Amino acid sequence: MSVVIVGGNERMAGQYESICREHGCKAKVFTKESGSLKKKMGSPDLLILFISTVSHKMVLSVTQEAKKNQIPVARVLTSSATALRAALSDHIQQIGKGGAVG
Numbered sequence: 001m002s003v004v005i006v007g008g009n010e011r012m013a014g015q016y017e018s019i020c021r022e023h024g025c026k027a028k029v030f031t032k033e034s035g036s037l038k039k040k041m042g043s044p045d046l047l048i049l050f051i052s053t054v055s056h057k058m059v060l061s062v063t064q065e066a067k068k069n070q071i072p073v074a075r076v077l078t079s080s081a082t083a084l085r086a087a088l089s090d091h092i093q094q095i096g097k098g099g100a101v102g
Contacts, residue, residue, distance in 0.1 A: 001023075001024060001025045001026070001045045001046070001092075002025065002026045002027075002028075002042070002044040002045050002046075003020050003025045003026070003027045003028075003044055003045065003046045003047075003048060003088070004027070004030070004041050004042070004044040004046075004047050004048070005020075005029045005030065005048045005084070006037065006047065006049050006050070006054055006059075006062050007030075007031065007049055007050030007051065007052075007053040007079060008029065008031050008054075009053065009079050010031045010032070012079070012081070013031055015081055016029050016081075016084055019085055019088070020084075020088065023085075023088040023089070023092065025045075025088065028041070028042070028044070031053075033055070033057075033058050033061075037058070037062055037065075038061065038062075038065045041062065041065060043069055044071060045071075045072075046071070046072050046073075046074060046088075046091050047062060047063075047066045047071050047072070047073045047074070048073075048074045048087055048088075049062065049073060049074070049075050049076065050076050050077075050078070050083075051075050051076065051077060052077055052078055052079060053079045072091070074087045074090070
């Protein structure tokens, strides 16, 4: 499973990636907007937005792209490791039940 994380703390980007690996996911982490995220995002199985640490413009851009490509979006208020673990666990549970997240 592939995950794109938008927002969060720059210093925790490596930790976000290792948490995703613990859950069997490959992760791309974008803590800042550097160029067009639409092109770099690809087509992940889940988009996680740390909404407290990301600009409104960035949120609009990636959510429009996610909606267009039917990518589930998990909006997470805090950018903590615990919040990321919870979002990944919820998504994996939803997949197991055959439901959709977003």
